[in-house]
Amino acid sequence: MTCYSLFSQTDQFVTFTFFFFTAQVFKLLIDLKEQRKDGGKSKHSAGQQNLNTIMYETLKYLSKTPSSRQSPEIVKEFLTTMMPHKLTKAEKLQLLNHRPQTAVEIQLMVEESEERLSEEQIEELIQTISDHLPGDPEQEKAAAETDEGGGQS
Amino acid sequence: MFVLVEMVDTVRIPPWNFDRQLNEAMAEELNKKLANKVVYNVGLCICLYDITKLEDSYIFPGDGASHTKVHFRYVVFHPFLDEILTGKIKYCSQEGVHVTMGFFDDILIPPESLQQPAKFDEAEQVWVWEYETDEGGHDLYMDQGEEIRFRVADQVFVDTSPTGPAVAASDAPAQAGQATAPPAEASEGKKEAPYTLIGTICESGLGLLSWWNS
Numbered sequence: 441m442t443c444y445s446l447f448s449q450t451d452q453f454v455t456f457t458f459f460f461f462t463a464q465v466f467k468l469l470i471d472l473k474e475q476r477k478d479g480g481k482s483k484h485s486a487g488q489q490n491l492n493t494i495m496y497e498t499l500k501y502l503s504k505t506p507s508s509r510q511s512p513e514i515v516k517e518f519l520t521t522m523m524p525h526k527l528t529k530a531e532k533l534q535l536l537n538h539r540p541q542t543a544v545e546i547q548l549m550v551e552e553s554e555e556r557l558s559e560e561q562i563e564e565l566i567q568t569i570s571d572h573l574p575g576d577p578e579q580e581k582a583a584a585e586t587d588e589g590g591g592q593s
Numbered sequence: 594m595f596v597l598v599e600m601v602d603t604v605r606i607p608p609w610n611f612d613r614q615l616n617e618a619m620a621e622e623l624n625k626k627l628a629n630k631v632v633y634n635v636g637l638c639i640c641l642y643d644i645t646k647l648e649d650s651y652i653f654p655g656d657g658a659s660h661t662k663v664h665f666r667y668v669v670f671h672p673f674l675d676e677i678l679t680g681k682i683k684y685c686s687q688e689g690v691h692v693t694m695g696f697f698d699d700i701l702i703p704p705e706s707l708q709q710p711a712k713f714d715e716a717e718q719v720w721v722w723e724y725e726t727d728e729g730g731h732d733l734y735m736d737q738g739e740e741i742r743f744r745v746a747d748q749v750f751v752d753t754s755p756t757g758p759a760v761a762a763s764d765a766p767a768q769a770g771q772a773t774a775p776p777a778e779a780s781e782g783k784k785e786a787p788y789t790l791i792g793t794i795c796e797s798g799l800g801l802l803s804w805w806n807s
């Protein structure tokens with residue numbers, strides 16, 4: 441998929457505002473898709489092909505991530521529960537995006553986790569994530585069938 | 594992974610779209626212009642989030658269309674440095690492992706950022722992690738289509754906007770005493786990606802998901 445660089449130096453932009461939660465992007469794309477379904481002719485016109493392509497591919501990617509199962513309430517509740525752990529916004533964002541289930545993954549996403557979190561705190565974090573963020577229903581079914589607990593010590 | 598970028602631009606609405614709601618016509622034009630395109634130093638634009646301000650519309654002599662300055666916010670794919678992302682291996686080459694996320698393709702993990710020691714298997718065109726345990730060596734292949742978790746180490750923006758024609762090639766007669774400059778680049782064939790992510794998997798927990806799952 442080729443992407444084209446656009447805009448000469450004359451167009452001006454303001455800087456980035458903030459990290460946008462992936463769950464919000466997923467919801468936005470789903471809503472937009474619904475809207476365009478009723479749009480009829482316009483979505484097939486030549487100019488809209490790019491939008492169709494990027495929406496399709498992004499939705500395809502995001503639907504396989506934990507963000508697709510996170511409603512705004514779930515995200516808000518999760519962030520509130522996370523407050524005592526004093527994680528940065530970037531770290532919380534990654535926990536939401538990846539839903540880590542092992543200590544190794546937590547260490548990747550939280551900087552200097554060995555110094556900031558004890559082993560019990562990491563376990564607690566994994567438990568909180570598991571409780572508050574919905575997992576992949578297919579994966580959980582498979583895990584239940586093979587009767588193996590997730591995660592490595 | 595995604596950011597919201599505030600942008601300002603002038604949108605041209607042709608007369609045959611005057612019957613539509615201004616906001617809708619704006620949204621369509623903005624998406625037509627930006628969706629699935631890389632903006633230099635910003636990122637890959639996904640879709641419009643909202644329009645924050647619409648200034649007055651003007652019609653200029655000789656052009657029946659209206660021109661409106663719009664302030665809007667656009668959803669852009671722009672991972673932050675050190676962010677962890679998951680993708681699929683597209684293919685391997687001498688340059689490294691090429692990863693794709695479906696909507697974004699130009700992700701490269703160079704050989705020095707692979708789990709070491711790594712070697713490139715020429716026959717199968719795959720990179721291999723020569724994992725050593727006490728029991729002996731264990732080759733882990735980085736096959737096409739495998740899911741891979743990597744960290745964003747760097748990002749490269751290349752301005753691929755059209756430049757002027759290259760300096761005249763040898764068919765133009767050279768004047769006496771004047772050196773003919775060679776054409777700028779034999780660039781017709783190769784298109785450079787406007788936005789590339791450089792990744793690394795040189796850490797515990799990174800690399801193929803299958804390496805770390807029980």
